[in-house]
Amino acid sequence: MSVAVQNITKSFGAFPALYDVSLEVKTGELLALLGPSGSGKTTLLRIIAGLELPDSGLVSFAGEDVTDKSAYERKAGFVFQHYALFQHMNVFENIAFGLRVLPRRKRPNREAVTKRVGDLLQLIQLEGYEKRLPSQLSGGQRQRVALARALAIEPRVLLLDEPFGALDAKVRKDLRKWLRHFHERTHLTSLFVTHDQDEAFELADRVVVFNQGRIQQIGSPDDLRKNPQNDFVREFLEV
Amino acid sequence: MKRATTDHWLVRYLLIGVVLAFIVVFLAFPVFVILYEALKLGLQFYFSTLGEHQSRSAVRMTLLVALTVVPVNTLFGVCAAWAVTHFQFKGKALLISLIEIPLWVSPVIGGLVFALIFGRQGWLGPWLDDHGIQVMFAFPGIVLGTAFVTFPFVARGLIPLMQSQGSAEEQAALTLGANGWQLFWRVSFPKIKWGVLYGMILCNARAMGEFGAVSILAGTVDDKMTMPLQVEQYYLSMDQGLSKAFALASVLLLLSAVTLVVKIALEWRHLVPSARRLH
Numbered sequence: 001m002s003v004a005v006q007n008i009t010k011s012f013g014a015f016p017a018l019y020d021v022s023l024e025v026k027t028g029e030l031l032a033l034l035g036p037s038g039s040g041k042t043t044l045l046r047i048i049a050g051l052e053l054p055d056s057g058l059v060s061f062a063g064e065d066v067t068d069k070s071a072y073e074r075k076a077g078f079v080f081q082h083y084a085l086f087q088h089m090n091v092f093e094n095i096a097f098g099l100r101v102l103p104r105r106k107r108p109n110r111e112a113v114t115k116r117v118g119d120l121l122q123l124i125q126l127e128g129y130e131k132r133l134p135s136q137l138s139g140g141q142r143q144r145v146a147l148a149r150a151l152a153i154e155p156r157v158l159l160l161d162e163p164f165g166a167l168d169a170k171v172r173k174d175l176r177k178w179l180r181h182f183h184e185r186t187h188l189t190s191l192f193v194t195h196d197q198d199e200a201f202e203l204a205d206r207v208v209v210f211n212q213g214r215i216q217q218i219g220s221p222d223d224l225r226k227n228p229q230n231d232f233v234r235e236f237l238e239v
Numbered sequence: 240m241k242r243a244t245t246d247h248w249l250v251r252y253l254l255i256g257v258v259l260a261f262i263v264v265f266l267a268f269p270v271f272v273i274l275y276e277a278l279k280l281g282l283q284f285y286f287s288t289l290g291e292h293q294s295r296s297a298v299r300m301t302l303l304v305a306l307t308v309v310p311v312n313t314l315f316g317v318c319a320a321w322a323v324t325h326f327q328f329k330g331k332a333l334l335i336s337l338i339e340i341p342l343w344v345s346p347v348i349g350g351l352v353f354a355l356i357f358g359r360q361g362w363l364g365p366w367l368d369d370h371g372i373q374v375m376f377a378f379p380g381i382v383l384g385t386a387f388v389t390f391p392f393v394a395r396g397l398i399p400l401m402q403s404q405g406s407a408e409e410q411a412a413l414t415l416g417a418n419g420w421q422l423f424w425r426v427s428f429p430k431i432k433w434g435v436l437y438g439m440i441l442c443n444a445r446a447m448g449e450f451g452a453v454s455i456l457a458g459t460v461d462d463k464m465t466m467p468l469q470v471e472q473y474y475l476s477m478d479q480g481l482s483k484a485f486a487l488a489s490v491l492l493l494l495s496a497v498t499l500v501v502k503i504a505l506e507w508r509h510l511v512p513s514a515r516r517l518h
């Protein structure tokens with residue numbers, strides 16, 4: 001499913017966080033949103049997920065306007081910058097949450113839930129950790145649980161907010177590889193935020209360079225390196 | 240220098256001594272007096288006092304009032320704390336201050352305000368009279384006064400708790416498709432349930448002991464007196480009134496003790512798992 005935003009503007013009080021932002025994540029694409037801290041990356045992601053309302057502009061999923069739909073109707077898979085795992089639920093319950101809150105007629109039965117969670121645990125390589133609480137996991141493990149939780153509802157789009165931001169270099173590299181691999185297998189339309197250029201270039205099909213709430217340039221990693229369109233992009237990418 | 244200011248044995252014993260003296264004078268001694276006076280005329284007198292119509296009606300009234308006020312204020316407190324921590328709106332700081340008003344004003348003033356509104360000469364008095372609704376000197380009035388005095392208790396504890404927790408988990412639940420109801424019961428409530436229970440216990444303790452506001456709204460109508468009012472009534476009466484007053488007061492004391500035990504058990508339960516996790 002493709003995701004598009006058109007002419008999104010958003011201010012917090014007098015502070016303009018996003019200004020006339022338009023972009024499209026094509027079906028099956030892995031798009032990176034690259035920009036310095038405070039440039040509005042999280043805000044844009046939250047607007048796409050429906051956690052924040054834009055002042056003006058449109059959000060559409062697969063060509064359908066969802067601007068007026070709430071977050072729980074959109075059900076975009078969202079992996080938060082700081083995980084936001086449910087602290088009082090164990091790993092199993094965290095991952096199963098999205099299935100348990102489905103309307104009754106769509107809710108899978110016990111065996112199906114166990115099966116689905118088991119598959120996801122295998123996917124994130126955390127089998128045997130079902131009973132642990134989030135506080136008993138390492139940062140990298142929490143991150144993977146957050147990912148599994150988002151994937152459990154089979155979202156049509158995956159939004160990742162600095163998914164590897166708080167992790168050390170080694171774990172970061174591993175997870176990065178893992179995500180690339182996962183995407184090659186599933187081709188789930190994904191948008192991920194980062195302020196790490198290497199990460200963006202290694203993972204993404206296309207990269208959106210962002211600064212002060214405005215899109216500076218959109219292109220493939222090669223494209224950006226060869227033809228930076230303005231001084232900011234040139235300096236930020238150090239080419 | 241450090242030794243002299245922080246470690247000196249004299250300072251230590253002096254401070255501990257002061258605290259102990261306060262506890263003895265203000266807590267232990269009164270408790271002893273209540274029990275002593277209550278039982279001075281013997282167990283038979285004690286139980287016959289408690290069996291008297293007035294005593295039984297007062298106990299019933301107090302429990303009934305607490306049973307009404309605590310749920311109402313819990314609902315209010317959770318709603319208020321939720322609104323204040325999850326929504327942005329103008330006058331939020333003012334609202335938080337308003338919630339605390341009953342802590343700042345004398346309960347008697349609260350009682351008087353309600354009397355002014357619902358009393359015979361009050362704003363709504365004539366209308367209520369015409370419709371045969373009795374608020375003053377009746378159960379609704381007592382509930383109003385008690386609710387007024389106790390309504391900050393749940394909200395006040397919850398607001399800082401919920402503010403410190405933030406709403407990240409709620410937002411995650413939303414993106415996973417949870418509706419408002421599921422969001423509250425599955426995500427928000429488990430995070431605050433001990434805080435809610437703690438607030439309920441405080442609210443309950445205060446509700447059962449309330450005197451000022453209720454004394455104005457209930458007056459001295461028989462059958463419409465709570466335990467603190469009846470204690471005073473006995474106290475003012477002739478005919479071994481003092482012993483009767485203390486007998487009933489001992490029941491109030493017992494209820495407080497139960498509340499205290501529940502509170503300590505709760506704190507213990509609440510603290511121990513996290514302490515265990517640290518090791």
Ligand SMILES: Nc1ncnc2c1ncn2[C@@H]1O[C@H](COP(=O)(O)OP(=O)(O)OP(=O)(O)O)[C@@H](O)[C@H]1O
Pocket residue numbers: 012015017035036037038039040041042043044195
């Ligand atoms: N709820 C809010 N109220 C006020 N200002 C906000 C709010 N959320 C974000 N902002 C402001 O909007 C700007 C963009 O914030 P945003 O979180 O989108 O940045 P970001 O690009 O994700 O940064 P980082 O890389 O540090 O996470 C920042 O200057 C921030 O201070």
Ligand SMILES: [Mg+2]
Pocket residue numbers: 041042043081161
């Ligand atoms: Mg951010």
